[in-house]
Amino acid sequence: MSKDIRLQIGFLDHPKTMRLQLECGPDGVFSLLRLWFFAAQNKPKGVLKGMDEIDIELAAKWTGESGKFVETILKENCKWLIKKNKVFSLNNWEKHQGWVYHSKERSKKAKKAAKLRWEKDSCNEHATSITQLSSAYAPNPSPSPLPNPSPNPSPKIKNVKDICPDGHVPFKEIIEDLNSKTGKKYRSTGKATQVLIRARWVEGFRLEDFEKVHKYQVDKWKDDPKMSEYLRPATLYSASKFEGYLNTPSNKPDVCCICDSPHRPIVQKHEGKKYCRECYPWEKDYVDAEGNPSTGEIEEQ
Numbered sequence: 001m002s003k004d005i006r007l008q009i010g011f012l013d014h015p016k017t018m019r020l021q022l023e024c025g026p027d028g029v030f031s032l033l034r035l036w037f038f039a040a041q042n043k044p045k046g047v048l049k050g051m052d053e054i055d056i057e058l059a060a061k062w063t064g065e066s067g068k069f070v071e072t073i074l075k076e077n078c079k080w081l082i083k084k085n086k087v088f089s090l091n092n093w094e095k096h097q098g099w100v101y102h103s104k105e106r107s108k109k110a111k112k113a114a115k116l117r118w119e120k121d122s123c124n125e126h127a128t129s130i131t132q133l134s135s136a137y138a139p140n141p142s143p144s145p146l147p148n149p150s151p152n153p154s155p156k157i158k159n160v161k162d163i164c165p166d167g168h169v170p171f172k173e174i175i176e177d178l179n180s181k182t183g184k185k186y187r188s189t190g191k192a193t194q195v196l197i198r199a200r201w202v203e204g205f206r207l208e209d210f211e212k213v214h215k216y217q218v219d220k221w222k223d224d225p226k227m228s229e230y231l232r233p234a235t236l237y238s239a240s241k242f243e244g245y246l247n248t249p250s251n252k253p254d255v256c257c258i259c260d261s262p263h264r265p266i267v268q269k270h271e272g273k274k275y276c277r278e279c280y281p282w283e284k285d286y287v288d289a290e291g292n293p294s295t296g297e298i299e300e301q
Helices: 015-024 026-042 053-059 068-073 103-136 171-182 191-202 207-221 242-246
Strands: 081-084 087-090 266-270 273-276
Touching: 015 026, 015 068, 026 053, 026 068, 026 087, 053 068, 103 191, 171 191, 171 207, 191 207, 207 242
Parallel strands: none
Antiparallel strands: 081 087, 266 273
8 A cells, every 4th residue: 555646846736726726626626635645545546446426525525515526627627537437537647646556566576576585595594504514524624735626526505405305305294294283284385385394304304303393383282272373384394493392392291092081090001002091901911101011900090
């Protein structure tokens, strides 16, 4: 939405302005300016579609005789307004208010350019950090004299894709795990999502790390209407948060693998699975909650 319009310094002395003032008085000129302000904010193309004479005078804050303002600015010797196919539009609006007229297209281009810059900066940022990390392990002091030519020169890294091709990163498996835990439908082919996943992959994190982050944060946020909105790639995989999420285990209490009830105490464990008193299959030789062989009897908790 535009915040200003262009106004030529000769506007007040223009014959059409003087004609408008003659027929409608100074209020007519003020109403014309208010109509332009309204259009800049709500009708940037200058087409007043869906508006009749009354709507236009209301938008212009005209307080004089009803219909007089619109009738005057439609006249041939005034003609600030035109009517075609029952639709009103501001005369020569694009010519005189080009900045307002093209505001939406300009906004779309700016957003697209910002997105491209963000993706490029994100890739180059992580490629630079890897280059710095590799140089940190170089011998110190350097051998003297230096060998010439240098053995096995390192290829120049332009971005993260040079050292981490798409085929080596399980984008699909990572996003499918996130969707299965959150019930959402994120796409593994999204460019912004792939940039974040690839950057974390280059830092050494693997599929199981992503799965742990999904589990930990879903357990914490899924029942919180406000925080559940952040169960998304942009938040979970960000450079400043991912490792912190990975090292913050879930606070979800141990529950039975069969009934999933948080109110029944765990009394037996077997092959990584946990059982409550009601669900434990007694005919099998399992271990109790402390890892000791089960005798088939349960001590009172």
